[in-house]
Amino acid sequence: MFSYIKGTLTELYDDVAVVECGQIGWNIHVPVRVMEMLPGIGKDVKLYTSFQVREDAMTLYGFLSRPELGMFRMLLTVNGIGARAALSILSSLSLEDLQMAILAEDGKAIAKAPGIGPKTAKRVILDLKDKIRAEDVLSGTLEAAGAVPAAAAQGTLAGDGAVREAAEALVALGYSSTEAMKAVRQVPVTENMTSEDVLKASLKYLAF
Numbered sequence: 423m424f425s426y427i428k429g430t431l432t433e434l435y436d437d438v439a440v441v442e443c444g445q446i447g448w449n450i451h452v453p454v455r456v457m458e459m460l461p462g463i464g465k466d467v468k469l470y471t472s473f474q475v476r477e478d479a480m481t482l483y484g485f486l487s488r489p490e491l492g493m494f495r496m497l498l499t500v501n502g503i504g505a506r507a508a509l510s511i512l513s514s515l516s517l518e519d520l521q522m523a524i525l526a527e528d529g530k531a532i533a534k535a536p537g538i539g540p541k542t543a544k545r546v547i548l549d550l551k552d553k554i555r556a557e558d559v560l561s562g563t564l565e566a567a568g569a570v571p572a573a574a575a576q577g578t579l580a581g582d583g584a585v586r587e588a589a590e591a592l593v594a595l596g597y598s599s600t601e602a603m604k605a606v607r608q609v610p611v612t613e614n615m616t617s618e619d620v621l622k623a624s625l626k627y628l629a630f
Contacts, residue, residue: 424482428468431460437509439484441467450484451505454513459486474505483509490517500549502542511535511546519600522607524550526589526599585609587617588624597628 427450429443439460440447450469452460461467469484470491483505485491490512497508514535515523523531524547532543585606592602605624 424471424473426468426470427482427484428466431463431465431467433463434460437513439467439469441469441484448482450482451509452484453490453509455516456484456486456490472505481505485512487517493517493520496550496553497546500546502545507535507537507542510537519604521554522603523547523600524554526603527551528599531598531600584615584617584620585611588620591617591621592624592628601628 427441427443427448429441429448431439432442432447433440434457437451437454437457439450439452439457441450442448450471452469456469469486470488471485472483472491472494474481474483483494485494494505494508494512497503497511498505503511511520511532515531519531522528527547529540529543529547532538532546533540588609589599589602589606592605593599597605602624605627606620608627609620609623611620
């Protein structure tokens with residue numbers, strides 16, 4: 423129904439951002455992470471929205487980017503995940519970290535979200551792991567994941583086998599699957615690099 427709402431941020435309370443547009447104040451429920459990134463009261467803001475209708479309520483949910491909105495809608499396809507649970511997950515994990523947790527099958531990271539138990543986290547992984555492309559996450563090409571130099575992105579894809587082996591080695595060293603994937607993503611991998619090269623570079627990143 424709504425693609426996005428752009429207007430003046432007039433109020434913040436609980437998980438709601440009130441955006442005035444067309445002389446109407448729209449109550450838009452947002453994740454905590456979005457709330458923390460919103461501009462000050464009186465500033466212009468643009469939120470990509472999802473309009474959810476239930477028997478007892480009609481609710482708008484808002485996000486700062488289309489990829490975040492896409493992940494919210496993807497979470498809603500998981501059996502047992504409603505809008506509030508999806509909002510809780512996206513409040514606890516950034517888009518990038520959530521995608522990494524799903525690909526790495528790191529249920530513990532997802533279960534840290536309030537109201538999300540281990541069984542629900544496992545269901546999220548099982549239902550969504552085939553819908554997320556590893557190369558998108560590792561190369562950082564997703565809009566909400568931040569900018570990565572093109573050479574680094576191409577290199578990560580070129581050395582995909584080395585990247586995966588390095589990530590597995592980091593897990594064997596005691597790092598969580600999500601930490602391992604995040605670390606190897608920081609390495610500007612070239613096709614000539616071995617898994618040992620990627621591992622060493624990843625460990626330097628983790629040392630900071």
